[in-house]
Amino acid sequence: MSAAISKELKKGSADLLILALIEDRPRHGYEIGRLIDERSQGALTYHTASLYPTLYRLEDQGLIEGRWVEKAGQRRRRYYRLTARGRTRLARERTLWKTFFVALHQVAGVKV
């Protein structure tokens, strides 16, 4: 069960992670990957191999939107921002996870 859940958890958490990271401001792919690494302090060794596939999937679903931006003195990069649908989804995911953790706590005594 743990393997199945952990895979499910990871897949679900990947979306949540990415959506959450671009909630404040648009970011490009490399930045998102780096931040996931930093903020999870390595505990969530989210494999960067899934990064772009996830980004493209989220884009297809209309949850995020990518745009090319060129800044002075740099090459152009593709920045991703949260769409309105993405925001809705983020809020829902957060609620779901919260419920899950509450349940987990109640069931397994896991504390966050």
Next chain:
Amino acid sequence: MHWRQYVRDQLSRQPGGPDEGIVEELALHAETAVMAARADGATSADADARVQQDVDRWCTDAARRPPRSKRPVAIASPPASTSGAAGFALDVRYGLRVLRRRPGFAALTVLTMTLGIAAVTTLFAVAYGVLLKPLPWPDANRLVIVTETHEHAKRQFPLLTNASYLSWRTSASTIESLAGYSNSTVTIASPDGSAERVQALSATASLFAVLGARPAMGSTFTPDQERPGSNHVVVLSYGLWQRAFGARQDVVGRTVMLSGESHTIVGVMPRDFAFPDAKVQLWMPQFVPPVNAGQNGKSISLFNALAKLKPNATAQQASDEATARSRSGPDLGMVGIAVFGSNGATTVSAKPMIDAMTADIKAPLALFLVAVVLLFVTAVANIASMQLARAAGRRREVAIRSAIGASGARIAMQLLIENTIVGLTGGVAGLALSFWLRSELPRLLPADFPRLSDVAVDWRVVAVAIGLSLGASLVFGLLPAMLARRVNLVEALVEDSLAPVGGSFRSGVARMRAAIMTGQVAVAAVLLVGAALLIRSFIGLAHVDRGYDPSNVLTAQVPLGNAFTGVSRAQLLDRVLERISRVPGVTHAGVTSIMPLVRGEAMAGFTLPPRPGIDPAPIKAQASPRVVSPEYFAAMGMRFVGGRSFTDADTLSSRPALIVNQTFARAYLVEPVVGSTIQYGLNEGQSDCQIIGIVGDVRQQNATDPPRPEMYMDYRQLKGGMAMSMPSIVVRTSGDPSALTATLRAIVREQNPAVALDGVMTMAEKVRGNLARPRLYAVLLGGLAGFALLIAGIGLFGVLSYAVSQRVREIGVRTALGATPLHIIRLVVAQGAGVTAIGTAVGLGAAYIGSRYVGSFLFGIETHDLISFAVVPIVLLVAGAIACVVPARRAARVDPLRALRG
């Protein structure tokens, strides 16, 4: 490792080929990751290997996906620090990309510039060609047109009398030479027997000396050849020589039949010679007879006169000398009274030729130049206004760029370049349109428009077009650039929709736009008033009662030259009338020596007994004698106010009958007019003429000319028949008169194949031609006013839309607090109404002051005509209301929640 190529190869499995966007994205990530790994201490090979694993996974996934839809690319701004030529090229490319992104705006701007530039440059070309371009003659600035006036004269002509001409010519010290000339039309016979009417000029031999013109072949005529009997010589134009004589080298010395008389060709003029215009095809000698010409009393002839000043003489000196000579010359006597209405002292005036030719076109040209410039300014203002709005929207971009180092000058330059691209494109297109307009001018302008052949779209016009384009680009490019320089970074990064509540025209941009808008409304108001005045004036002119009914009437002039006697003319006309009257559809057919809207009216002077209690002495009467057939009045639709027309009972042997018009009756006769007798020399010696009828007054030429005394006589009562060599036929039909043209020509040809009808057209067409200039002015100014109104409407729409978008938050608050959609609409409309009202008031004020310059064009209405002034605010109000509709509805539909969230 070349990541780009690697990724591209990996993605080549993707249907449709590798998506370049994905290639770039993944490649960039890979490069960055490798750099980061190297910075952490990894070797190059390790770093590559680590990253390559990820890249492979990404590519596998991406290759399986369908290709991404093309998203609009955020335009990459040009690097801030590039300068010089590279920077310029970059700016141009960037500008083109920006414009491609907003095709609607670019198209609108180019279109506006095209129309504006085309209008201004065309008018400039006309004004320059007509008023400023030097005439094509050597020493043209010494050429003067000579005319004379008489003190107390009732009639003035821009002509010179033979009396003044002869007295000056023999003893002139201020001029080198003097020439007289008059237009005529002759029938030239082709070898195949057909006849062609050509424009000719009768001129004294001195004309060619005055103009400094030499013939290309042969010679011009000599003063001896002016005398009757030796004057059957002719000089051909180059064009006529080519067309009718096959450009034969041996044409000099040959003869040609002109209006039935044989003439010898003495010379051919060069290709570029044209006097007085390109329509004249041949020149014949004109004899200037002395005033006291023998037992027939005095004879006056009037003609155009041209003189060449001596190098140090002025026009005023010449005028003074000519006046003195004329006054010491022979007295004109009764004939002078007949022609001029008085025998007062003569004044001769010499005016520089170019001024004389263009005198009556100067004022209209100036007026339209002003109107068109106003329109151009309004159009540029519109573009500037649009640019301001866009610039405000681009403040973020500009602010960021200036924060990362682009100098204000650089940004301004880039904006300027962007605008110059549009401006110059519009300028070039406008120039092309101007070329086309120039080619259409002969069709659009009245036939008597002076110096049309001198109007050309030459380097001056091109320079004006380029100058205007660049100037306009500067103006509507500079405004946003100025705005860009004053932009504060922090302020700019805050969204515009967070503008303070209650801001209507609070921001600088909105205020400037509103000011521009007001100006545009004012310009539209001025042009609309002018157009209304001209249009009402034209309508008045078109509906003036001319004294006859021009509908359903076909007219033609019948040149019956010296090959005919008066009696043979009368006989031919009788036969033609009889034949044409039998054609089905013809209700009346008549003949007259001279018809309305045809030049060449003669005046007769005679004495009438004083009216008891009215005239202290015998009256020196003048009247225009007209020789007609009995049906003429019915054919022309003239009204009889009393008495009757001529009938078959009025013949050579019956009592001479006269019909007079109302002006004659009022001026010279007492009641009862019909039945009274006057002494008038109908045939040799005085005859007792009985007045059998009074007809209503006819306006013979312009609708604005007052009627003159006229008397009509039946040609069958004249021993001399039809003395006039070019009488007119008038045919009234029940249906379309122009359908009878071929029939009429055929009937005349049948009577005499050498006779070719001249000027065959319906009376309605003649009247229309007479109104050509007022119509042109009305249409032109109406068009310009309409365009100005359109521009103002578009401007108002833009300003209000912008204002609404600025006030979204405020509208949200108001709606949340309970305002109904109607309230919101009223808010928007009030803004629009305010701007429109102020602009209208300013415009009407300016129109009130300026309308006196249009006074000379008006007929039947005053310069401050109430209706014209009153209708303009209504039109502007309606236009303003239409422009308000969309922005107002948009404002009413603002969702308060979304507006407040921002």
